[in-house]
Amino acid sequence: MDIRLSGVSHSYDNFEVLRDISLEIPSGRIVCIVGPSGCGKSTLLRFLGGLEKPSRGEVLQIGAPPSDCLNPLTYIFQDFALLPWRSVRGNISLVLEDHGIRGARADGIIADVLARTKLSDFAKALPKQLSGGMKQRVAIARALAVNPAVMLMDEPLSALDSQTRELLMDDLVNLWTRTPFTAVYVTHNLAEAVRLGHSIVVMSRRPGEIREVVHLDKPLDQRQHGDPDLEEKQKYLWQLMREEARAADAELVHV
Amino acid sequence: MSDLHSPSTAARQVTFRGGGFAPSSPRWIGVAVFVVLLSLAELGTRQGWISPLTLPRPSDVLLTFQELYASGLLWAHLSVSLTRLLVGAALGASLGVATGVLIGLFSYVRAGLVPLTAALFPIPKIALLPLFVIWFGIDEGSKYALIAFGTFTPTVVATYGAVDNVDRSLIRMGQSFNLSWFSIVRKIVLPGAMPGILSGLRISLAIAIILLVAAEMLGAEYGIGAYILEAGSLYDLERLFAGVTILSLLGITMSTIIGQIERRVLSWRQ
Amino acid sequence: MTEFTRRKALALLGSSAAAVGLASPALASGRKITVGALRFTSHSGSFIGFERGYFADAGLDVEFKFFQAATPMAVAIASGDVDYAVTAMSGGLVSLADKGAVKIIGGALSEEAGIDGQKYLVSDAAYQAGITTPAQLAGKSYGITTAGSSFHYMGSKMAAAEGIDLKFKPLQKVGAIIGALKSGQIDAWSIVPHLAKPLAGSGKVHIIGNVSDYLPDYQVTTVFTSAKNASAEQQMTRDFLAGYSEGVAEYNATMIDKAQGDEGVQALVDLIHKYVYADRPREKAAKSIINGTMRLNEGAAMNTASLQDQLNWFQAEGLVDKSISLETVIDPSYVQTLG
Known part of the structure; x- marks a missing residue:
């Protein structure tokens, strides 16, 4: 299943956030969206998953999601969004219960996603007992449980320290390599973008427009921390963004 | 580097200026305060520098309490009061939680009921007692109604405040996984609001105990409140204090029970 | 508790004996006292005593303090804020008497055969x-x-x-x-x-x-004061009762025996109306005041038999301590006792 944005614009009251965005997200690929803060990249992600409606333009699903897909468009949030009163297991079963999946079938799915995210030993733990990285792995496990057609990831690693971030990036790469999934990955961190993105969409500051789409052909599993060609790409991206970021930083916060 | 160790510069310890502002509460001090106050009262009434008009002798209060217990009347008073408290508070609190949740979830209910609640909250419910007697009868009905009404408004306010404070990102998460409206309310909103609801309940139940005495002003033969009022009109200080002590114990018990519930239900909190 | 009261009372008696010996005639003193009252016709004895100057004649400068109910008035007597008052012998009053705070010193209102009562x-x-x-x-x-x-x-x-x-x-x-x-x-x-x-x-x-x-000769209300006044301020207490009794005598003579005819009744109604039903027009109030006429005890005489019966009842109901005797509650030395 592909997703297409065509002519999407958005404003809050008279405050223009996004202008004329058209973009294609092909199946089985990770598309990273980078841009200075306030460029509307998170808003764009909310349009993709139907949590918000753009003022103009369309968000289209092309083709049907696979039949075993419970929740085609599934988010992973920056703040993890785990229910603190439910255990790891309970947090995952939460999203299965509404589909009538309980008992042995639920146990099977939960055991599988916990194994894939290396959390099998922590099924009974409460979120407060877990580190930030573990919490985000639970959120990833929860997303995997509904077998999404597209994963919508909103700065999933921004709340974590840099070591944990490296480890989780490795995990994401492994997950994708085993079973390729479609993902839109919003970040302000260029290193993450060059590690995980098959294509990288660079946005201008507000009102957000697409400045350039950069493609990376190197397979994900061959990319390493500190690869010279990735460094090169990252530098190039930074050149594109530098002025925008400076200008965005100098703007007054508009609430 | 060298002059760090040179004898010419006087070295002195850095003055400690942290500490304090972190009170802990050793349990025995609370007990000791009670013991000291009671012994002073006992001594004063025995030696006569506290007149029997001012304060009853603590040992006499204890004796009165024992007599009350031995006569079987303690249970007669306590059972009706507890029933009134439980029925009234259960009615008021459950209606209050339901209303509070509705206010927290629906714009029209909020627009309609928040001003009404604000208008009802400051009314001294005791003033409405004669009206309740007409509406609900002089027997148990008016007493349940008074206590229920008194616990209702603070519960509503605490509940919708708690619902407002539920992390919106959790609700957004529920929606992003296509959870039904009912599932979101039951599995995300209610548990998330629980800490606020429980702490509101603490206040509501204390108010319920205060109102118990008021409710038993009209037409109650038995009940702790009736017992206290009777003692007051007879100027029987021993019985008055015995009754007040029972109310205090009731309050402590209630608060302990809620503490236990909080510990069980809210174990997930940091 | 009773022991303490007695000791205190004895001490006070001793000092009062000395005081009485030295006392100058009360008539000239113009002593300030506070009298507690409810706005009921049964308190007319005090109102007439004040308005007609009977208290002043007895050497007392009376100030009224009004209450809504009998119990707070009894508590005010006990605390010394009020010197004399009229109210029913309630359980609260008996308890306060038992604590050595108040004493009943006379009768005010009683049921009497042939006169419209409760x-x-x-x-x-x-x-x-x-x-x-x-x-x-x-x-x-x-x-x-x-x-x-x-x-x-x-x-x-x-x-x-x-x-x-x-x-x-x-x-x-x-x-x-x-x-x-x-x-x-x-x-x-x-x-x-x-x-x-x-x-x-x-x-x-x-x-x-x-x-x-059911209760012939029921002593409905009584005159009472603090135990201190009863024992240590005998002259003042006698002066109060004298002024009060004159008020009562005029009330009974005018309102019940019609000694001054209808004119006398109307004049007294005007006086009482200042205190009772003051918020109602004269005509309406007059009807209620005349309707409410009951004979007050002449000379503040009290019916000790009725008081004893009431005390027995309080004790039988478990409302007051069984050990309390009538002597603890009343001081019969000031007025004539009946029954």
Whole structure:
């Protein structure tokens, strides 16, 4: 299943956030969206998953999601969004219960996603007992449980320290390599973008427009921390963004 | 580097200026305060520098309490009061939680009921007692109604405040996984609001105990409140204090029970 | 507790004996005293004593302090804020006397054969259901202010005489009882005639009996003061009772015996109206004041037999301590005792 944005614009009251965005997200690929803060990249992600409606333009699903897909468009949030009163297991079963999946079938799915995210030993733990990285792995496990057609990831690693971030990036790469999934990955961190993105969409500051789409052909599993060609790409991206970021930083916060 | 160790510069310890502002509460001090106050009262009434008009002798209060217990009347008073408290508070609190949740979830209910609640909250419910007697009868009905009404408004306010404070990102998460409206309310909103609801309940139940005495002003033969009022009109200080002590114990018990519930239900909190 | 009281009382007696010996004639002193009162016609003795200058003649400069109920007034006497007052011998009063705080020193109002006294009332609903005599009240609810109040006593003695059971409903205030009786929330009550008659006139309440049928010579209200005044301020107490008695004498002579004819009644009504029903127009108030006329005890004489009966009842009901004797409660040295 592909997703297409065509002519999407958005404003809050008279405050223009996004202008004329058209973009294609092909199946089985990770598309990273980078841009200075306030460029509307998170808003764009909310349009993709139907949590918000753009003022103009369309968000289209092309083709049907696979039949075993419970929740085609599934988010992973920056703040993890785990229910603190439910255990790891309970947090995952939460999203299965509404589909009538309980008992042995639920146990099977939960055991599988916990194994894939290396959390099998922590099924009974409460979120407060877990580190930030573990919490985000639970959120990833929860997303995997509904077998999404597209994963919508909103700065999933921004709340974590840099070591944990490296480890989780490795995990994401492994997950994708085993079973390729479609993902839109919003970040302000260029290193993450060059590690995980098959294509990288660079946005201008507000009102957000697409400045350039950069493609990376190197397979994900061959990319390493500190690869010279990735460094090169990252530098190039930074050149594109530098002025925008400076200008965005100098703007007054508009609430 | 060298002059760090040179004898010419006087070295002195850095003055400690942290500490304090972190009170802990050793349990025995609370007990000791009670013991000291009671012994002073006992001594004063025995030696006569506290007149029997001012304060009853603590040992006499204890004796009165024992007599009350031995006569079987303690249970007669306590059972009706507890029933009134439980029925009234259960009615008021459950209606209050339901209303509070509705206010927290629906714009029209909020627009309609928040001003009404604000208008009802400051009314001294005791003033409405004669009206309740007409509406609900002089027997148990008016007493349940008074206590229920008194616990209702603070519960509503605490509940919708708690619902407002539920992390919106959790609700957004529920929606992003296509959870039904009912599932979101039951599995995300209610548990998330629980800490606020429980702490509101603490206040509501204390108010319920205060109102118990008021409710038993009209037409109650038995009940702790009736017992206290009777003692007051007879100027029987021993019985008055015995009754007040029972109310205090009731309050402590209630608060302990809620503490236990909080510990069980809210174990997930940091 | 009693020991302490006695010791204190003895000490005070000693000092008072000395004081009396040195006292100059009270007449010239113009001593300031505070008299507690409820705005009821039964307190007319004090009002007349003040307005006609009888207290001033006795050498007292009286200031009134008004109360809404009898119990706070008793507490004010105990605390020394009020020197003398008139009220029913309630359980609270007995408890305060037991604590060595107050003493009954005279009688104020009593039931008397041949004079209109307090009435038993029933709600219209009960009346329509066929209750026309107190004997038919078995199992019915009966309004009282608080346990140990005069209402409780009147109901309980009637029930005992008729061999029936009543359900007593404490409602704290006379106003609340009237409301409950009118709306049929309670079945029966008893009250002084000046309240009973207009209530019966409204048709929502019916008079079914006289309290005096069950409690002849019932000492309804008494004059009381602090134990300190009774023992240490004998001259002042005598002066107060003298002024008060003159007021009572004029009230009885004018209102009941009509010594001054109708003109005298109207003149006294004008005087009493300053204190009682002051918020109502003269004509309406006059009717209630005349309706409420009951004979006050001449010379503040008190019926100790009735007081003993009331004390016995309090003790039988477990409302006050069984060890309290009448001597603890009253000081009979000032006035004539009856019964």
